[in-house]
Amino acid sequence: MANPGSQMRGKVAFIGAADTEVGKLPGRTPMELCAEAALKAIDDAGLKKSDVDGLLSCSSMAQPLMYPAEALAEYLQMFPRYCMAVGAGGGTTFSAIHHAASAIVTGMADVIVVAMADSMRSGLTRDQAMQVQATTGHPEFEQPYGPTVPAYYALIAQAHMAEFGTTSEQLAGIAVACREHACLNPAAQMRDPITIEDVVSSRMIADPLHLLDCSLVSDGGSAVVLCSAERAAELRDDPVYLLGAGEGHTHEHISAAHSLTTSAAKEAGERAYQMAGLGPKDMSFAQLYDCFTPTVLVELEDLGFCAKGEGGAFVDSGALKPGGSLPVNTHGGLLSHSHPGNPGSMFALTESIWQLRNTAGERQVSNAQHGLVHAQGGIMSSHTALVLSRDGG
Amino acid sequence: MNKLLPPETEVSRPFWDACKQGELQLQQCQSCDRLQFYPRAICSHCGGEGLLWRPVSGRGKLASYTIVQRGISRAYEAPYYVVLVDLEEGVRMMSSLVECEPGEAEVGAKVEVLFQDWGEGHVLPVFKLRDE
Ligand SMILES: [Zn+2]
Secondary structure: OOOOOOOOOEEEEEEEEHHHHHHHOOOOOOOHHHHHHHHHHHHHOOOOOHHHHHEEEOOOOOOOOOOHHHHHHHHOOOOEEEEOOOOOOHHHHHHHHHHHHHHHHOOOOEEEEEEEEEEEEOOOHHHHHEEEEEEEEOOOOHHHHHHOOOHHHHHHHHHHHHHOOOHHHHHHHHHHHHHHHHOOOOOOOOOOOHHHHHHHHOOOEEEOHHHHEOOOEHHHHHHHEEHHHHHHHHHOOEEEEEEEEEEOOOOHHHHOOOOOOOOOOOHHHHHHHHHHHOHHHHHEEEEEOOOOOHHHHHHHOOOOOOOOOHHHHHHOOOOOOOOOOOOOOOOOHHHOOOOOOOOHHHHHHHHHHHHHOOOOOOOOOOOEEEEEEEEEOOOOEEEEEEEEEOOOO | OOOOOOOOOOOOOOHHHHHHOOOOOEEEEEEOOEEEEEOOOHHHHOOOOOOOEEEOOEEEEEEEEEEEOOOOOOOOOOEEEEEEEOOOOEEEEOOEEEOOOOOOOOOOOOEEEEEEEEOOOOOEEEEOOOOO
């Protein structure tokens, strides 16, 4: 039987978290945003950059570098003994956290900063933006047919609708719930309330996905600081503990997925819950990867918050909204907070840390005890789920 | 401006050559008899290296579909279908659905292959709805 991860459970904690501004930030490079986020997160942890001996980052589309983590260390004049860039698309953030936790447990580093930024909104030329679209998918057996990024996710939505009777209005309900959270978050990029009618009457992008079923395109950066649970307890009285982590990987290309309506979020979640010794019912909130509304639908089911096929009804129940039984994407998500590309889920992570510190202001989930965060990369290809908690026991 | 063209490899060339002859062919493993798509140098099931090319029916069903409303480049005139087809022989492939108006396709619909010039001598398999 696979190792359930008891060596990692509760042994690592988050002691720093910071975001830059998000949205449209012309004239600021990804490196500048990444450096700002890293320094702010180190400051939030009450540490100096010389206390940090591990650094993880990711590549940026607007400023492609061969060795982005080393470049960030150089920019900040940091000299870590553990340094690596992770590339797993939208799943990058939590794959990096899983690695960082392992590095702390095994002694590769004592204090690790994970910092990521990109300028998808202001930093890409038109040709680069087109390139991002055209290089998703299998170059020989998918790309020639001209699928856009929304088209891949539309295939998932259409299959879910056909199999389970899910409706466009139910998908729209996900976008509306994220926007309701964003309305309570002064940092979110989109803060005007929207209705289901607004979503389903917005421009069709790839049937059945409308413009408001699609996430934002943003600039922004974010960073967190991790260390051992012991050290964390000395440094602050509200560390946030990593209780569970799990991954699942089934394919890269959507045409090779085993299922269009069940993803490896299922395995990722099962592994994370098993390590944590907790289940979906124990979660005070969930931050679910929402590049397009159908991903949230599938993830709600795969991560055990409702039965397979009942995601639409679960959305209808209002569970995802502020004050609901399972608030989802309490910062507004990729749909309404920001989506600067690979770093997108960093903002779901910093938000979860603030929720579990009880410092999330107007959008604070009452009595937040445990939270699940999930991200996926590729086209529902590589999934990582983390269980975070106020409680290290 | 050209459409994106498939970068053929030594392994995949028989697939594309068959398309030019108006035939859909898949690799079949001599060790375990399974068909596979896309073409690979080994059988992804058993690792067998003996792979033969076998003509298949070209008939299947839509596993899913979407209509792209804004094309990926000027070479792709929107709206156009992007579909996933489950062939009768048990493999899935991405393709286009042609000769089909918006609103006519549905998941599970029966389709059959035809072949389209894609430019610069390339011929791609696409699908159309199949009448009973
Ligand atoms: Zn075989």
